[in-house]
Amino acid sequence: MDIILQPQVLVLILFLVFALLAIIGVPVAFALGISSICVILLDPRLTIWPFFQRSFYAIDSFVLLAVPLFMFTGTLMNNSKVTDKLIEFSRCIIGPVRGALAHVNILVSMLFAGISGSTNADTAGIGSILIPAMKKEGYPVSITVAVTAASSVMGVIIPPSLLMVVWSSITETSVAGLFLGGVIPGVLIGLTQMLTVGVLAKKDNYPRTAFPGFKKLLATSKHGIFALGAPVLIIGGILGGFFTPTEAAVAGIFYCLLFSALVYRQITVANLAKTCWETARITSLALFCVAMASIFGWLISYYRLPRMFMEFLAIENPVLLLLFSSGVMLLFGTFMDALPAMAILGPLFLPMIKQAGIHPVHFGVVSVVALALGFITPPYGLSLLISSKIAGIPMTKALKETMLFFGIAVLVIIAMILFPEIVLGLPRLLAPKFL
Numbered sequence: 001m002d003i004i005l006q007p008q009v010l011v012l013i014l015f016l017v018f019a020l021l022a023i024i025g026v027p028v029a030f031a032l033g034i035s036s037i038c039v040i041l042l043d044p045r046l047t048i049w050p051f052f053q054r055s056f057y058a059i060d061s062f063v064l065l066a067v068p069l070f071m072f073t074g075t076l077m078n079n080s081k082v083t084d085k086l087i088e089f090s091r092c093i094i095g096p097v098r099g100a101l102a103h104v105n106i107l108v109s110m111l112f113a114g115i116s117g118s119t120n121a122d123t124a125g126i127g128s129i130l131i132p133a134m135k136k137e138g139y140p141v142s143i144t145v146a147v148t149a150a151s152s153v154m155g156v157i158i159p160p161s162l163l164m165v166v167w168s169s170i171t172e173t174s175v176a177g178l179f180l181g182g183v184i185p186g187v188l189i190g191l192t193q194m195l196t197v198g199v200l201a202k203k204d205n206y207p208r209t210a211f212p213g214f215k216k217l218l219a220t221s222k223h224g225i226f227a228l229g230a231p232v233l234i235i236g237g238i239l240g241g242f243f244t245p246t247e248a249a250v251a252g253i254f255y256c257l258l259f260s261a262l263v264y265r266q267i268t269v270a271n272l273a274k275t276c277w278e279t280a281r282i283t284s285l286a287l288f289c290v291a292m293a294s295i296f297g298w299l300i301s302y303y304r305l306p307r308m309f310m311e312f313l314a315i316e317n318p319v320l321l322l323l324f325s326s327g328v329m330l331l332f333g334t335f336m337d338a339l340p341a342m343a344i345l346g347p348l349f350l351p352m353i354k355q356a357g358i359h360p361v362h363f364g365v366v367s368v369v370a371l372a373l374g375f376i377t378p379p380y381g382l383s384l385l386i387s388s389k390i391a392g393i394p395m396t397k398a399l400k401e402t403m404l405f406f407g408i409a410v411l412v413i414i415a416m417i418l419f420p421e422i423v424l425g426l427p428r429l430l431a432p433k434f435l
Contacts, residue, residue: 004044007303014039014299028336029285033292036299051295058294058343059287062246063169068283069249070160073230073256074122075278077112079271082260083125085220086111091209092217099201100209101134102147103194109151110190111228113158119375122152123383127390137207141391143200145398149376149387150405151193156338156372158186160234160252163338163368165245166290170297170346175245176238176434177361178368180427185369185416192408226259239431286339293343300344306351318356322363322417325349326370330410333374337382341371361435365423366416373409376402 005013017038021031033051040046077083090104090111097103105126112122127148134144156163159179168175200206234252237243243251261267300306315321325345332341346367353363375383378395384402388395416422427435 005042007305008308010039010043011300011303011305013042014296018296022335028340029289029292032289032296032340036292036295039299050298054295054298055291058291061169062244063165063175064287064290065246066160066165066249067162067286068279069246069253070162070165071283071286072275072279073249073252074112074125074155075275075282076253076256076260076271077125079275079278082226082256083108083112084129085226087126087129089220092212092220094209096208096211097198097201098208099139099197099206101130101137102139102143102197102201102206104209105130105134105144105147106151106190106193106197109154110158110187113155113161113186119152119155119372119383122155123148123386124390126152127387131387131390135391137209139206140204140401141393142398142401145384145387145391145393146401146405147193147197148390149381149384149398149402150409151190152383152387153372153375153409154186154190156375157182157189157369159183159231160245160249161368162286163342163372164364166339167342167346167364167368168245170294170343171350171360171364173360173364174434176235176431177427178364179235179238180431180434181361181365181423182368183426184422185365185412188412188415188422189369189409192412193405196405196408222263226263230255239434289337289339290343293340296340297343297347301347306348309348309352313352315352316356318358319417321352321356322358322366323414325353325363326366326413326417329367329370330373330377333371333380334377335380336374337380338368338371338374341374342367359420359424359435361427362416362420362423366413369409369413369416373406376406 014035017035018031021034022028026034037048037051040048040051086108087104090107091100094100094103094107108126108130109122112126131144131148135141155161159182161179161182164178164182165175167173168178230252233255234248237248237251238245257267313324315324329341329345332345349363350360353360374380378384378399381395384395384398388398391398424435
């Protein structure tokens with residue numbers, strides 16, 4: 001006779017096995033899959049088939065097709081040297097202010113985010129150019145790493161955003177609403193980072209950069225127009241009803257290919273082959289993670305953990321609930337990639353969010369920003385790790401400066417929670433039908 005364990009026991013086993021595997025260094029995607037299989041095998045009411053069905057259903061999504069397409073765009077920009085042009089344009093805009101290269105680092109990340117939506121592409125592409133340049137001009141190495149890592153977070157906040165596409169697929173929230181909702185928070189984070197750099201530059205006497213002149217500014221302005229044209233095409237196409245998010249991603253690729261080939265003349269067969277290979281490699285890892293996390297999330301729902309969670313917490317105040325959920329996501333982001341974290345936590349908190357009367361777009365944007373900060377917080381901190389590797393220093397040496405930018409971003413999250421119009425104002429103004 002089969003022994004049927006209580007749902008609470010099975011959920012406990014699920015999380016304990018996952019935690020143990022993660023602690024001993026098993027990759028998160030495999031830890032999610034193995035822990036899910038263990039629970040399925042322990043429950044005689046289940047067969048192994050849900051494991052295959054749910055993993056297939058998770059990635060059998062038209063919306064998720066946008067993930068490799070946006071990733072292709074970011075990789076194409078790096079391989080085609082478009083990033084160099086954006087840096088040149090940004091240097092002309094910033095001018096001879098103190099700490100100009102640090103400001104350029106942040107501004108380029110904002111422009112880059114409007115095309116690629118990828119944090120890793122931002123960190124690698126911009127960091128490989130600006131970190132050596134900032135070191136050469138005498139900036140502290142720790143601040144070059146911190147600025148590069150922290151500014152790259154905007155890649156998944158300012159639309160288009162890969163994380164928002166995945167969040168939309170998991171929670172069935174409007175992609176257009178999430179995209180528009182991320183604009184003001186992303187710009188706020190960028191401006192607060194530039195303000196922080198300005199204070200540090202004055203305090204520590206960062207070097208100035210010579211203004212290249214108005215002639216150079218006019219000559220490089222086409223690069224800025226190109227960068228701004230991509231999000232206008234993507235977001236405008238979605239809001240105007242011309243594209244679905246996936247179709248908008250395809251339009252973005254053609255846009256970048258056209259300008260890279262005709263304006264910059266940097267496209268080669270070798271570049272395209274390299275771009276396709278890098279995109280396939282990174283996308284396969286990301287979508288495998290989504291597939292495994294979806295099984296984990298399905299088991300959480302199957303054993304009614306959200307209902308138990310709601311009864312245990314009983315938080316009805318929308319502000320307190322958003323503060324609590326954001327805190328949990330910040331914690332998860334420190335040791336887990338954002339994709340599996342959102343697949344686990346999204347379905348867990350969504351019923352409570354709906355019951356508290358919180359708008360799903362508000363919750364989604366706040367959650368994505370909170371999870372995005374995991375890219376700069378150890379032990380995961382992938383963007384911080386990449387930036388440190390480029391600079392040739394241990395990650396711990398830039399931790400103090402990075403935590404300063406982290407704290408400022410947390411203040412922005414609190415403002416987003418206290419003042420929902422920071423997130424919902426633009427969608428309500430431009431596209432209320434997507435809310």
